Amino acid sequence: MLAATLHCLVNAMVDTRQPDRLGTPLEGTGHVPWDPLAPIAAPLCLHQTLVKSAWVDYNGHMSESCYLLVFGDNSDAFFRFIGIDEEYRDSGGQSLYTVETHLHNLREVSDGEPLRLTLQLLDADEKRLHIFHAMYHGESGDLLATGEQMLVHVNMQAGRTVDMPADLFQRVMAIRAAHARLPVPRQVGHAIGIRRVAP
Amino acid sequence: MSNPVAGLLMTWRGRVLPEWVDYNGHLRDAFYMLLFSYATDGLMDSIGLGESGRATTGHSLFTLEAHINYLKEVREGATVEVHTQILGCDSKRLRIYHSLYRSDAQLFLAGNEQMLVNVDMAGPFSTPFSPAVLECIQVLVSRHRSLPSPEHAGRHIALPGERHG
Numbered sequence: 095m096l097a098a099t100l101h102c103l104v105n106a107m108v109d110t111r112q113p114d115r116l117g118t119p120l121e122g123t124g125h126v127p128w129d130p131l132a133p134i135a136a137p138l139c140l141h142q143t144l145v146k147s148a149w150v151d152y153n154g155h156m157s158e159s160c161y162l163l164v165f166g167d168n169s170d171a172f173f174r175f176i177g178i179d180e181e182y183r184d185s186g187g188q189s190l191y192t193v194e195t196h197l198h199n200l201r202e203v204s205d206g207e208p209l210r211l212t213l214q215l216l217d218a219d220e221k222r223l224h225i226f227h228a229m230y231h232g233e234s235g236d237l238l239a240t241g242e243q244m245l246v247h248v249n250m251q252a253g254r255t256v257d258m259p260a261d262l263f264q265r266v267m268a269i270r271a272a273h274a275r276l277p278v279p280r281q282v283g284h285a286i287g288i289r290r291v292a293p
Numbered sequence: 294m295s296n297p298v299a300g301l302l303m304t305w306r307g308r309v310l311p312e313w314v315d316y317n318g319h320l321r322d323a324f325y326m327l328l329f330s331y332a333t334d335g336l337m338d339s340i341g342l343g344e345s346g347r348a349t350t351g352h353s354l355f356t357l358e359a360h361i362n363y364l365k366e367v368r369e370g371a372t373v374e375v376h377t378q379i380l381g382c383d384s385k386r387l388r389i390y391h392s393l394y395r396s397d398a399q400l401f402l403a404g405n406e407q408m409l410v411n412v413d414m415a416g417p418f419s420t421p422f423s424p425a426v427l428e429c430i431q432v433l434v435s436r437h438r439s440l441p442s443p444e445h446a447g448r449h450i451a452l453p454g455e456r457h458g
Binding site for chain 2: 244
């Protein structure tokens with residue numbers, strides 16, 4: 095698939111300090127209050143959207159970098175679910191950074207089609223989260239793409255990893271427990287390889 | 294210091310645009326992938342699958358799988374370049390590695406391994422490379438064969454000790 099010459103600009107939220115910057119759909123909305131008694135969905139279903147015209151290439155299909163953009167929006171919804179928002183970043187100087195991503199592109203999707211995202215927490219420790227995004231077609235239910243990511247909790251000023259605060263880590267472990275019974279998706283832990291190499 | 298990109302193919306060079314950065318002024322993870330997609334376009338140009346090659350053959354490349362390692366933050370306005378190594382191929386698939394560097398310092402910022410498949414756009418369905426394209430690929434394969442394998446190629450994601458299945 096070719097990268098379209100586009101910058102995913104349409105429908106961007108405008109930041110007055112950085113007017114050209116593209117926000118996420120939930121930017122500025124704060125975090126979701128955590129209810130320790132509420133059942134945790136397995137997997138989490140926190141984000142759905144329509145394919146925007148700015149995301150498609152000359153063939154009318156969503157460009158590959160925009161799959162990752164949508165997974166990023168799904169991560170943002172997850173962050174707000176566990177309590178990480180602008181206030182958390184600004185006052186504590188801490189955030190989650192992506193250090194590694196593995197994408198599988200399974201089916202193409204076109205302008206205007208509905209997307210439904212799920213998120214599974216595969217594993218976690220005090221500093222790291224191993225997550226799995228699945229992107230489904232909102233009507234047919236077809237699996238379109240998956241994104242596996244390793245996130246690390248960092249002190250942004252010091253530029254190094256730090257343990258999550260206890261309350262955040264507790265929520266993460268509650269989700270981990272709720273997701274422990276889910277089957278491991280077949281795309282997880284895959285390394286890219288080719289069986290035969292041309293002479 | 295030896296030149297880390299010697300022998301590789303430069304497939305993209307440009308500046309990090311304001312619309313690609315986050316609230317911190319750093320390149321967002323999805324836009325690393327955009328730069329790597331541009332680099333795949335650059336590679337396609339150099340193996341005969343640019344605009345005219347696609348029109349002649351009716352073929353294009355589809356990314357089946359991509360693995361990204363983010364090593365350094367990239368600031369808005371930085372000039373960066375992508376250097377590409379062909380790791381392997383068969384009759385219709387191509388395994389490549391894109392390395393993103395800061396232009397001024399040869400600083401390694403991120404790596405991206407991709408598995409690409411040649412598709413007949415009339416389907417679309419996968420199909421062998423046209424002979425002319427395969428010849429271009431094989432020239433690159435033989436040129437890149439003696440280069441060291443990139444440090445992060447062939448990785449899978451896991452926490453230390455993590456096991457599934």
